[in-house]
Structure formats: C-alpha cells, structure tokens
Amino acid sequence: MTDRILTELREQIRVAHGREPKPTAGIIDSQSVKGADTVSRESRGYDAGKKINGRKRFIVTDTLGLLVTVWVLAASWHDQDGAKGALLATYAATPIRLPQHVRGDDPMGRPRRHGPPSHPRRTRHPPTTPYLQHTRLTAM
Template sequence: MPADLPPWQTVYWHFARWEDAGVTEKLLTALRIKARTAQGREPEPSAGVLDRQSVKGADTVGTDSRGYDASKKIDGRKRFIVTETAGLLIAVAVLAASWQDPDGGKTALLGMYLRSPVRHVFADQGFAGRFVDWARDTLKTTVEIVRKPADQQGFAVHPRRWVVEGTLARLTAHRRVARDYERHPEASEAVIRWAAINGMLGRITRGHPAQSQLRRTFAWI
C-alpha cells in the first residue's frame, strides 16, 4: 500500500463497502454512456466484443480460485471481458486459468446480458461451437465468430476484435492489474473495473482514446 494512503484495513473497508453498494458497476455504466455521447454515438451500444486474457497469479491468489492454462503456460487466473465496439468495458468475469474459453465466456456474456442491451457479440474461434448455440438459445444473443482469412500469413489486425485486445493491453498497464494479486476473484473483477473507469475518465478528458506515444528522434549536433 502506498505510504500516502491510510492503513490497508481502512482502504479495504471502503473498497468492500463500495462493492457491496455496486458503486463501480454504476460508475462504469455512467462513464461509458458519457464517453459514447461525447463522441456523438448512441448512449447504449448495440454490439459487443468478447475476449479473454490469462495472467499470472501472485502468492496471494488461493489454490481454490487459480489454475493452469496449458496453451499459454500460465499459472493463475483468466479474465473474460466484453467491451462495446470502441473498447469501453461492459462486463468482466475472473476465473481460474484452467477454465475453458466457452465456459468462462458464458459467465462474461451473462454479465453483459444483465447490464446492457447488447445482443450481438463478436468473438474469435476459441468461442466457436456449442457456445454460439447456448448464447442464441439461452440469452437470445448472436455470437459472430471472426475467423482468420484462409490466405492469412503471419500477424494481421482484425478490426472487429482489435478493440478488445487493445482494452486488455491498456488494463494491464495498470500496476495492480499487471498480474492478479487478489485473494478473491470478485475483488479482482472490481480492480479491473476501477482500471477501466480510470481509462474512461482519461478518454472523456482527452476526447479520444489513448494513443501510443510517438518515438522521439534526436539529431546529434
């Protein structure tokens, strides 16, 4: 805990009270609406983008909520997020890294369903199959799988999915989100929402999404 903050017990007490009252959820919704309207868009989104990210878990992450992602070779947790098409966070679910993508995607999609009118979601091939049928039959939501072009070689940007990957990158730029330090997954979700709130405030202030700084060049005299 930084030295200029109160004792950690006091900070956590306020943190827990705010979460019990749903403060971060309300802030996230209000700021997302403000950011969208400031850009001349409708207050509520009509489409979303789903993705996941495996992150290492610190020693404070208990064995009851951590796992091993064999494909990424990461021991920790997996974050599933849904954003609108400009990268603003709608819903987040934090689970053990051993969870399969379709199973974790259900939790995130259900959170989106309860918090927004979005009923069309873009996702990558990891969510193809029965997950698409479940979303259609249970949530009346269409999941459109964004597949790689058959002739693609090497890396290529897919606009429909790049926004959510950019959001994950910006979230992990926050020190507390660079890895998972929280004992409980619910606390981890709250910290991610706070990081997203910080990003939305910056976007509203600037009037546009954050951009990478241009590399400076120096002329030697």
Template sequence: MPAPRRRRYPSDTTTAEWALIEPLLPIPACRLKTGGRPEKWPRREIVDAIRYVVDNGIKWRALPADYPPWQTVYYHFWRWNRAGVVGFIRDQLRCQIRTGQGRCPWPVTLIIDSQSVKGADTVSKATRGFDAAKKINGRKRHIAVDTLGLPVMITVTPADMTDRDAARELLWRLRVMQPQITQVWADSAYAGQLVNWSDDFLKMTLKTVSRPRGAKGFVVLPRRWKVERTLGWIMKSRRNVRDYERLPQHSEAHLTWALITLMTRRLTRGGKPHTSRWDKKPRPSACP
C-alpha cells in the same frame, strides 16, 4: 477534517476528473434520513489513494503517508466494489464518452476476449488454475468491450477455465444487465456449441473472427483488435500485470479502476469534463 493534501502524483485526480467522479459516488450517510457519522477523510483523497495503488502496483500497507490510512482506503475500495459503485461509475463514464461522440449511450454490439496472467502466492489454490495453452499458472480475465474499446463487463476466473465455459456466464450476465445487446464478436476459441446456445437461449448473435490461413506472428484482426487494445491499456497499470488478489472480485475492481482512470482522462483531455443530457444532477459527497 484533515487539511486537503497537495496533489503530487501522476495518478491523482485533476479538478476536472473529480468533477466527473464525485457526483457518481454514494450519498454520505450523514446526509441520509437514517443518519450517520460525518466522514473523516475527503473522498477525493480516498479515490486518489485507490488510483495510486492500481497505477503503481504497491501493497495497501505501503501507501504514502500523505494519503489517508491504508485501512480506510481499503475499506472504501471493498465497500464500493461490493455495493456496485465501481461498476456504476464505469457505466456512466462510458455513456458520457459515447454520447460525446454522437453514439447511443448503451452499446448493442460488443467484443469479448480473455487474458491469462500469473498469480502471486496470495492467490488461493481454489481460485487459480493452469492454462495449458499459455503455460500460465494463475487467473484468466474475461472482458467485454463496446466498439470503442470501452469496458462493459469484466469477470475473473481460474486460468484453467476454458473461454467457452466462462463465456456462458459472461453472456448470461450481459443479457440480464444489458438487455439491449444483440451482437457479440469473439475469436475462434468461442466457436462451436456456444454460438448456437447464445442464439437460441439468449437471442444474442455470437460471431467469430478467425486468423487468416497461413498467417504467422501477430496479425491485426477486424473488430477483435479493439478488445486486444483494451487489454493493453489494462496492463499499463502495474497492479494488473500480475494477479495479487485473494478474491477474484477484487481483481475485477482493480481492472475496472484502471479503465475508469483512462476514461476520466479521455473525457477531460481538453481541461473540462464533458456534459450531456444523460448526465445525472451532481450530488454533494462531503459533510459540512
């Protein structure tokens, strides 16, 4: 196994951050009964490389030479996202932050919103569209967060899909994967038949928050401002300022990795990772 690299970039994990992420990664194949080859590159360096791409917005092929080969990094990025590992890490970190603040680990109230971004020439015609309201040709991100602004679910669609149509799939997935959710807040774009459909079909209360009459310019709206803040957090990572991904699923993964970094830094702000009674027993992730 190559010698560990020196951590020199702002996006690299600290020791405390890695202590949070490492137990949440899958068990290496060489430690399973089915067997497998030992992993050549340390997983911490793989995670550092993924975070570097998300934070700096570079091409995979432009990874600095002190990281593992870009093909190896991209393979782990693709495999972990496809296997649901990225979503699992997101959910576990969110639970730790919530329990650290004395809240129930699984939220029952969410806020949803969307954001349209331009698509690069690498985004296929079949997965992009034109948002006439925002005058943007690209994709639209639909995000659901808890009352702390922490991510619960993210989906990416063509920009020409209306918020109400995308919300049907989003709310359905939330009902299946997060059955404890009872209430969702949104803006007036989600009003109409969607409110009745959500209440009758999903048994989920959808409430809308409208702008005050006569208001001009930017106005902070109750409850909704938290999801707007989360969208602002996402845009701090340069890879997310524009959509470059051929697959919407990879766009969702880049958005999630940006918020995973935010949560690990919040949990380790005091220098030590937060632990709670919901934490899983750490599992070794490297082969001897």
C-alpha cells in the same frame, strides 16, 4: 456504486462520440494471467494452452473499446465455458443481445472468419445448405 459510475462515464463518452448511450454490440476476449503468491490456490488453475498457473479474465467491451463486463475465473476454465458467464452478465447489464451482437476470436487464436468453411471436415458445425448441395453434386 462503482458499476454505476462506470456505466455513467461510458454513456457520457458514447454520447460525446455521437453514439447511443447504451451499447448494442460488443467484443469479447480472454486473457490468462499468472497468479501472484497472494492468490489462493482455490481461485487459480492451470491454462495448459498458454502454460500459465493463475486466473483467466474474460472482458467484454463495446465497439469503442469501453469496458462493459469483466468475468474472472481460474485459468483452467476453457474459453467457451468461461465466456458464457461473461456474456450472461453482459446480457443482464446492457441492451447487447447474444450472440449476433458480440464478436470474438477463434479459440485457437485465429481471427474468426465469416462465410463457408474452407476445410469442411475440420468444422464443428454442420455445413450450410448451399455447401451440402455442392458436396452432393460433386460426389455423384
């Protein structure tokens, strides 16, 4: 019932702002929250990066900042792993399609930057073809 009400309100606000009723793009972020004494130990964990014992919530909003999905896990979950569940729930509930229509920040807290990597040895992904050609030319 609550999901239907939130969906209806989100669609009404989007239409009032001149947008399509259903979002086609979104923004994801996570937040570690200290667990209260009433939170059971089974549902909380330790986020070593932020030094917080509690829960981690993954929030997906549309481009207007309206709530689309919330996914709550123990804080010990890594951002990349926990985000998968939030993104799958978003995929099931909206026309937002992954990954090209959802933006987030870097797991290290830096804003995600588009384009070739500035430090190719530090990247986890293979470089793009033009970068490989440039590397081969300079290595000769």
